[in-house]
Amino acid sequence: MKKITYTIVVAVILSLSACKTDAKKADNGKLNVVTTTTMITDLLHNIGGDAINVVGLMGSGVDPHLYKASEGDVAKLVDSDVVFYGGLHLEGKLVEVFEKMEKTNKKTVAVSDALDKKELIGSEYFASNYDPHIWFNVLFWKRITTYVANELKKLDPKNTAIYEENSKMYLEKLAKLDSDLRETISQLPEEKRVLVTAHDAFNYFGKSYGFNVVGLQGISTATEAGVQDVQELSKFIIDNKVKAIFVETSVPKRTIEALQASVQSKNQNVTIGGTLYSDALGDKGTVEGTYIGMFRYNVTTIVAALK
Structure with a gap:
């Protein structure tokens, strides 16, 4: 898969986004969501269900720290209504792309914004000065679930009831997960x-x-x-x-x-x-x-x- 420089990625996204119509979204009337890591893709599937179109940039076994955007990724980002990403520089230089996209009419959401920085593990060796592997705290992931559901409700209010019901069910599953993990670890x-x-x-x-x-x-x-x-x-x-x-x-x-x-x-x-x-x-x-x-x-x- 051909990789391209981030300067080109940003330039192409900004130029095409300016010309983009709503034709793509009108195909099925659903919100077009792009995600970065597989964890975030799974989260959006659980919260959005059939009410949204979800496209993930990264697949199984992909290292987000070293990931580079492809030409296909640019097309996905241009066609999106919103991009959900980890933040805290987890996705490396892709974060720069998302931050510049935010200056246009393209909505981007860093799921790490759901958390108070005081709760994060600091790291003087990482670009954000925080450890970005926040999904390994289930309680954090529960908070992020609520945050993402609220963002979807703002973008797509007609499906508010769906996002609320799906997130409620997923939060219950996460609570059960945390309890089961603790029981296993107690052995x-x-x-x-x-x-x-x-x-x-x-x-x-x-x-x-x-x-x-x-x-x-x-x-x-x-x-x-x-x-x-x-x-x-x-x-x-x-x-x-x-x-x-x-x-x-x-x-x-x-x-x-x-x-x-x-x-x-x-x-x-x-x-x-x-x-x-x-x-x-x-x-x-x-x-x-x-x-x-x-x-x-x-x-x-x-x-x-x-x-």
Whole structure:
């Protein structure tokens, strides 16, 4: 898929948006929604249901930190009525595109705006100075659900009842998810709750559920792990008797394999406990292809490997 520079992306979107008519929307009368990550796409499907058209830019296994817009993405953005994205520089330079689109009549919504910055985990190593992996706090995701539903109601008031009913049902499912996760995690002794992954995507998860989380790479996968990082983390694994470490679907597994090899070179053993979903959901149509299914799978995998 051909990638294009962000200067061209912005220029094309602004010029075509100025000429755009309502013909596209008039096809079925529904709101045309574009989303970035798979987590946000799943959220909009749950809240909007059949009342909206949803098109996601990123698919399963796609790393939003490194994602670059394609020519096809430009067409999707031009035809949209609203764009929902993560914010906090999760989508890298795409955020610049969304911010400039907002200066036209194109509506863009950062779902992270639903949260108070004081509640976020700070990071001096990330562009926004905040960890953007906010979906790993279910209570945050519940708040974001209400925020997104309210934004849809403003844009499409005739379907207010649908958005209210769908969001209410989804909030109930999220409450059940949080309760079930806590029950599963309670099976794991506190001293074993050490989660070592490819990059720092799970800090909100750790804070919510009592895990010590250590990532080989930083919060953004744009930051490469060096030899010293591998050596330091292998020592941590040995000192803390960590049984298993985890690969992520959106990050090349070679970094974790290098970490495992480093531990083994010191005559110690650590297994790769499984592959976790971090920056993207699983394949469409699978259980892990939904936010709730992804979270359940991750926690079950983690607990089973660390027990």
